[in-house]
Amino acid sequence: MAQFDLIVIGSGPGGYVAAIRGAQLGLQTALIEKDGGLGGTCLWRGCIPAKTWLESAHRYEQMASLSEFGIANVDTSKMKADLSAIVARKGKIVIKNAKGIDFLMKKNKVTILKGFGKLMGSGRVEVKGETTEIHSAKKIILATGSVPRELPGLETDGQQVLNSDHILDLTNLPSHLVILGGGAIGVEFASTFARLGSKVSLIELADRLLPIEDEAISVELSKIFTRSYKIDCKVKTKITSVEKKKGSIVCQLSGACNDRLEASHLLIAAGRSPVTSKIGLESTRAKVEKGYVQVNDVMLTAEEGLYAIGDIVNTPWLAHVASDEGIVAAEHAAQSLGKSIEPHPINYTRVPSCVYCDPEVSSIGLTEKNAKDQGYQVAVGQFPFMPMAKANILGEAHGFIKIVSDTKYGEILGIHIIGPKATELIASSVALMGGEFTVQTLMHTMYPHPTLNEVFPEAARAVHKQSINM
Numbered sequence: 471m472a473q474f475d476l477i478v479i480g481s482g483p484g485g486y487v488a489a490i491r492g493a494q495l496g497l498q499t500a501l502i503e504k505d506g507g508l509g510g511t512c513l514w515r516g517c518i519p520a521k522t523w524l525e526s527a528h529r530y531e532q533m534a535s536l537s538e539f540g541i542a543n544v545d546t547s548k549m550k551a552d553l554s555a556i557v558a559r560k561g562k563i564v565i566k567n568a569k570g571i572d573f574l575m576k577k578n579k580v581t582i583l584k585g586f587g588k589l590m591g592s593g594r595v596e597v598k599g600e601t602t603e604i605h606s607a608k609k610i611i612l613a614t615g616s617v618p619r620e621l622p623g624l625e626t627d628g629q630q631v632l633n634s635d636h637i638l639d640l641t642n643l644p645s646h647l648v649i650l651g652g653g654a655i656g657v658e659f660a661s662t663f664a665r666l667g668s669k670v671s672l673i674e675l676a677d678r679l680l681p682i683e684d685e686a687i688s689v690e691l692s693k694i695f696t697r698s699y700k701i702d703c704k705v706k707t708k709i710t711s712v713e714k715k716k717g718s719i720v721c722q723l724s725g726a727c728n729d730r731l732e733a734s735h736l737l738i739a740a741g742r743s744p745v746t747s748k749i750g751l752e753s754t755r756a757k758v759e760k761g762y763v764q765v766n767d768v769m770l771t772a773e774e775g776l777y778a779i780g781d782i783v784n785t786p787w788l789a790h791v792a793s794d795e796g797i798v799a800a801e802h803a804a805q806s807l808g809k810s811i812e813p814h815p816i817n818y819t820r821v822p823s824c825v826y827c828d829p830e831v832s833s834i835g836l837t838e839k840n841a842k843d844q845g846y847q848v849a850v851g852q853f854p855f856m857p858m859a860k861a862n863i864l865g866e867a868h869g870f871i872k873i874v875s876d877t878k879y880g881e882i883l884g885i886h887i888i889g890p891k892a893t894e895l896i897a898s899s900v901a902l903m904g905g906e907f908t909v910q911t912l913m914h915t916m917y918p919h920p921t922l923n924e925v926f927p928e929a930a931r932a933v934h935k936q937s938i939n940m
Contacts, residue, residue: 472581474500476803477595477607479587479749482510484780484792485613486571491800492611493578495809500605501580502587502597507568508575511615512789514564515635520658522560523638524826526551527665531828535865551666554641587614589750593775596750609775609803612763613796614749616742616781624650624712624738630719631712631736634659644668644735648721650709651739652679654825657691659737661827664699671702671731673723678705680825684837684886686852686872691888694829694868712736744782760784767815769799777803786821822900824893829869832896835884835903838874847877851909851932855889857939859920866890871925873909875933880908885929891922898923909933 475497478489486508489501505514512518530551536544575582585599594606618633620626628636634655647663649656652674664670672679672695678688679695695701706726713720721731744761756771756778757764763778765771771778777799780792794816801813825831841848854870855861861868869889875882885899902912912930917923931937 471603472500472605474498474581474605474607475807476500476609476611476800477502477583477587477605478611478613478796479589479595480510480613480615480780481505481508481571482613482615482780482792483512483789484615484796485510485611486574486796487793488611488613488779488796488800489580490574490578491797492804493580495800495804495811497609497800497804497807497809499578499580500583500607501575502583502585502595504584504586504599507565508571508582509564509568510613511617513567513571515638517789518567519560519564519638520634520655520662521826522563523556523662524658524828526556526559527662528828531665532865538865551643553643553666557639557641560638587749589753589776591750591753608807610777611769611796611799611803612749612771612776612778612782613780613792614745614782616744616787618738619741619743621650621738621740624709624736626738630714630734631738633738637737644733646671646733647735647737648673648709648719648731648733649737649739651741652676652681652703652705653739653741654680656737656739657695657825657827659739660695660701661699664695664701665828669702669733670699671704671733673707673709673721674703674705675708675725676705679703680831683823683825683831683833684872684874684884685839686870687831687833687886687888690869691827691829691831698868709736742781742787746782768802768813769795770802775803775806785816785818786823788821788823791816791818791821820900820903822896824896826893829866829889830892831888832892832899833884833886834896834899835882836874837884837886838872841874841876841883846883848883849875849877849909849933851875851929851934851937853925853928853932853937853940855922855925858922858924860922860924861890863920864890871895871929873912873929873933875909880910882907882909882912889922895922895925898926902926 476492476499478485479502481503492499583597585597588596626633646669648671660672704727711722754773756773762784769777779795822834851873856867872886874884
């Protein structure tokens with residue numbers, strides 16, 4: 471048995487960051503990982519591999535307009551998607567990043583324990599790998615993540631009925647892909663496979679795609695999906711059963727649409743489930759509600775010295791949230807062990823959200839409806855990318871930016887973007903809201919030309935109906 475100051479269970483973007491921060495603060499730290507490599511779901515089966523597929527789809531789509539950009543004598547009619555090459559490239563990028571995390575662990579002198587970590591109570595952790603060992607720590611951080619949610623009657627088989635893990639290793643293009651779930655995962659894969667050449671049907675139980683985003687964003691995304699990519703979007707609809715045939719599946723729909731859809735593949739993208747079972751929580755005083763571990767503002771559970779972060783707590787399921795939570799937990803653990811550090815609890819009202827479909831979607835702060843529901847007197851400014859020179863240069867003059875503000879003080883309550891590079895543009899929004907910019911301040915802030923960022927002051931001016939380029 472080895473004794474550590476800090477043991478972190480799970481090496482995803484929450485866990486490995488927590489381990490590094492603990493080590494930086496002088497804690498003897500160990501990191502437990504059950505998979506073959508470090509990085510967790512985000513790196514191996516989630517964020518990173520999915521974005522490599524999206525990048526391949528984006529470049530494939532761009533090839534169709536080469537002649538418009540002055541690139542002649544290329545016969546794009548013979549072009550086809552090589553999914554094996556996409557999977558191979560994905561694998562290379564994942565391995566490269568995993569090696570980077572390995573390096574960071576060595577640099578920070580974090581001990582890697584390979585195996586399945588389970589709490590044993592009283593600060594002890596069992597690690598079951600090639601052998602079974604028990605280690606102890608003064609502080610423990612749980613970062614066990616999540617897995618794709620299985621739905622009764624719609625169980626996945628990895629062949630015709632897929633989850634978001636399976637589809638990342640698909641080497642044959644679906645002729646018709648039905649996707650259940652119009653949230654971030656569903657719309658990203660719809661965008662990917664529609665551009666690569668699949669017929670795509672997107673099924674969502676709520677009354678719109680991306681139901682947690684501002685309604686105007688959802689409406690615009692549906693229009694572009696339908697008009698530009700011929701994606702068949704069915705909302706207020708669910709799949710009640712699946713019949714497997716040789717070479718196809720038949721999905722029975724109910725709700726607003728009661729059709730039977732025959733397709734080659736079905737992707738279940740209806741959310742994820744936290745990994746909180748079989749990790750020994752029952753041996754602690756930690757409280758679990760609806761699968762989520764209950765924590766306070768420094769990620770501490772009801773068990774002294776036990777923290778929980780990332781997808782197993784009821785905060786936004788985003789990698790950057792998990793990373794910040796890991797830092798908070800590690801800093802509080804270090805502080806309680808006598809280190810001179812002041813943890814910074816997270817402001818969850820300022821969490822940026824990104825969806826990497828095409829067009830990209832990003833947001834921070836309150837939606838228009840949220841703001842009104844909270845009693846604000848709301849003023850909205852919306853400005854399209856269409857008049858912006860840079861958007862036209864890129865050939866992506868679609869979408870808009872929307873600013874939600876309070877009329878009393880001009881406070882910016884939320885920023886919502888759909889369009890080119892939206893997931894990069896949101897960084898400006900984080901800074902604007904973090905700096906507590908008002909609409910008036912943003913109106914008089916100079917942005918360089920020609921850039922996509924010019925939409926920010928234009929949207930601010932639109933709040934007062936003073937936009938220059940519309």
